[in-house]
Amino acid sequence: MTAYLRLIARFLQEKSSEIAIFLLTEGLIALVFVLERMDLTVFKVAFLLPALIFLTYQGFACHRFIQLHQFLTRTSVENLPHFPDTSLIGEDYQQLIAELDQWSQDKYQDLLRFDKDLLDLTKLWTHQMKVPLAALDLMAQTDHLTKSEVQNQLLELDNYLNILLSYLRLQNTTTDFRFETFDVADITRDIIKKYANQFIMKNLSVTITGSWQLTSDRKWLTVAIEQLINNAVKYTKTGSVTISFADNMTIQDTGIGILPEDLPRLFEHGFTGYNGRHNQKSTGLGLYLTKGILDKLELTVTITSQVEKGTEVRIEKN
Structure with missing residues (x-):
């Protein structure tokens, strides 16, 4: 009974403006009848x-208000599309509820996919991190620790860690991009310096020509280009890496190339391809991460390749 009275009180509260207008109108009617000294019978009818x-x-409205409240407290989200209000506003609310329900389901599925991807990534990352650590351990046991080898293994560890952190940051919908105009050739030279030891150890020559003034996010573009250069060095045994700039960026190597059947799937999450599996060097995330970054920066990346001849990667504006 107390709950019922609370509902009536809530109804009266929500209808307070209507009640106030009605009472004001009735008061004005009474005032007119008093001032005009009109017949009491007419006053009763008019008042x-x-x-x-x-x-x-208002009695019927209150009854419907209570019924609707009780219905909503007993119903579930699945039944909301069958909301009993058949008015235009009621239909609008039903449409909004249906859209909200679909949005919630989509977000939930996205969260499930992210959790699964994160679990798979953590397992893969843990496995890949063991490779350079095992190499360092073996070199230590055999007293073959050289500065260049240690630097190479540390670079591998750093690359795997950067992939993981960049992947997690990229999944964040609030990731901020800071756009500025810069020469892409400049950040590429910095990356080449970082990988200089690997170029020297593999006796690979590297050439950079041209320039490309681009308005983009320097940090994120650096991450994307580094993955591409890392792949070029990783899968090129002899020869060279040539990087040229115009209104785009092209990275050409003389590496082992990519099988034609692997090319369409290179940017898929977790895809390693034959070379990646055969050499056990691929995480299956480098190119996926690169594509995700470049998409957000409104840049296009395309890859062409011939087995045993080399690979060409091109980055350009959409």
């Missing part, structure tokens, strides 16, 4: 009939 109609209407 009581609107009151009766108003109270009857």
